[in-house]
Amino acid sequence: MPLPEEASTSTDPVSFSSLGLIKPLLEALEQLKFTEPTEIQQQSIPYALEGRDIIGVASTGSGKTAAFALPILQKLWDEPKGLFACVLAPTRELAYQISQQFEALGSAMGVRCAVIVGGMEITAQAVALAKKPHIIVATPGRLNDHLENTKGFSLRNLKYLVLDEADRLLDMDFGPVIDKILKVIPKERSTYLFSATMTTKVAKLQRASLSNPVRVEVSSKYQTVSTLLQYYCLMPQKEKDTYLIYLANTLAQNSIIIFTRTVHDAARLSIILRTLGFPAIPLHGQLSQSQRLGSLNKFKSGGQRVLVATDVASRGLDIPSVDIVINFDIPTHSKDYIHRVGRTARAGRAGKSITLVTQYDVELIQRIEKxxxxxxxxxxxxxxxxASLRERANEACRVAANELKEQQNSGKKRKRGGEGGRRDDRDRDDDVVEAGMPTRKRASRGGRR
Structure with a gap:
């Protein structure tokens, strides 16, 4: 197979109108205060409008959603009929965000979107699909579920397929499900693949799904932005909770995302902080979808200033103003660190990241620095x-342990309570499928996001 063509670059100033976009889209961009195209948009939109398949290599926050949404909406304006495009995303929150951007950019066109993700009522989704949306934004597991089980639904007439955050899709073991989806969609279609990194898995997916693509790469080096100030905070392992409370107290006027490795710690730390008077909310994969969206919206709107999250919030999500990212746990992979701290210092703004480092973390932090x-x-x-916070921190930890124990016990009672419990189980199983993990392993690996 021939190598993908590299996109040429130009030094001439570029505007959205010079890219060849139609008036309804230009008006929507103006309303959204998108004044000029980002680099990934400048390079990919002209090729997309020519009908070329695109491989876009760009970091999170580079404006790639509009880079694929604008050409799709322009073609939809020319051919306004039926199901037109399908976007696959690795997380539910990112799927909702992509759908919102499609609807905002296509507001003058009356574009209709359906979000198809796990954790939501499957019958209501089937009804939404029956209404023939123009755009489907989906996580792969739930989309495949509908393809196999929802009567009358198919992607036989699809014109566009987008694989967003492809490296993350494949890291989460969605590969086999994506292969199934590729087998039931038309070969004559346009495909856009966007990824922060070009791994061997992504290259294999590219060969399987794209035809004579043009490659657009706006950042070949994997790095953090220059406006981000990065710090580490040294402490003994047993003092981590106290040090986190100290940081939250010191930085109380800022909007903060605290990243944890496990669901348990995200839930536990949010209770500890709330017990001590900090407006903290959790975001992790074991919350219901409405709870996850509620947490995200409260934080985005400024209603709550502290979000305690697993890596479900580390990629793709555009939260306009985050002052500080705190890594309670150091991620094992350096690229996850880059995505986490990329939640702040976005679009040229300044930001800070603070990583908690214990005696067991020195090698990991040195690897990230390299x-x-x-x-x-x-x-x-x-x-x-x-030292003065230690006693209050210990008491808050006891409160959190008791509250989590009560939640666990009430969860067991609901599970034994018949029909309602079975429905809850199905939603949790959706989460496991979304993460590419066999259901029976969930109990033994509860920390996984």
Whole structure:
């Protein structure tokens, strides 16, 4: 197979109108205050309008949703009939965000979108699909479920397929499900594949799904932005909770995302912080979809200033103003660190990240520093203030442990309560399918997002 053609670059100033976009889209862009195209939009939109398949390599926050949404909407304007495009995304929150951007950009066209993700009522989704939306935005597991089980639904007439955050889709073991979907959609279609990194898995997916693509790469080096100030905070392992409370207290006027490795810690820390008077809410994969969206919307609107999240919130989500990212746990993979801290210092704004480092984390932090090509600075702490918080921190930890135990016990009672419990189980199983993990392993690996 021939290698994908590399996109040429130009130094001439570019506007959305010079890219060849139609008036309804230009008006929508103006209303959304999108003043000029980002680099990925400049390079990919002209090729997409020519009908070429696109491989877009660009980091999160680069404007790639509009890079694929605008050409699809322009073609939809020319051929306004039936199901037109399907976008596959790795997480439910990202799927909702992509749908919202399609609807905003296509507001003058009356574009209709359906979001098809796990954790939501499958019958209501079947009704939405029967109404013939123009755009479906889906997580692969639930879309495949509908393809196999929803009578009358198919993708036989699909014109566009988008694989967004392809590296993350494949990291989450969606590969086999995507292969099934590729077998039941038309070969004569346009395909856009967007990814932050070009792994061997992504290259294999590219060969299977794209035809004579043009490759657009706007950032070949995997790095953090220059406006981000990166710090580390040293502490003993047993003092992590106290140090986190100290940081939350010191930075109380800021909007903060705290990232944890496990669902348990996301739930536990949000209770600890709320017990001590901090407006904290959790976001993780074991919440219901309405709870997850509720947490995200409260944080986005500024109603709550602290979001405690697993890596379900680390990629793709555009939260306009995040002052500080705190890594309660250091991610095992350096690229996950880059995605986490990429939630702040977006669109040219300044931001800070603080990573909690214990005696067991030194090698991990050195590995991250090597990847990002810079040394983090030490975040200075006040030992006396930390000591004064210790007793209150320990009491809040006891409160959190009791509350989580009560939640676990009430969850077991609901599960034994007949029909309602069985429905809850099905939703949780959807989560497991979404993450590519066999259902029976969930109990033994509860920390996984």
């Amino acid at each position: 990847v990002i090509g810079k040394k983090m600075e030490l975040w200075e702490t006040d030992k006396e203030e930390i």
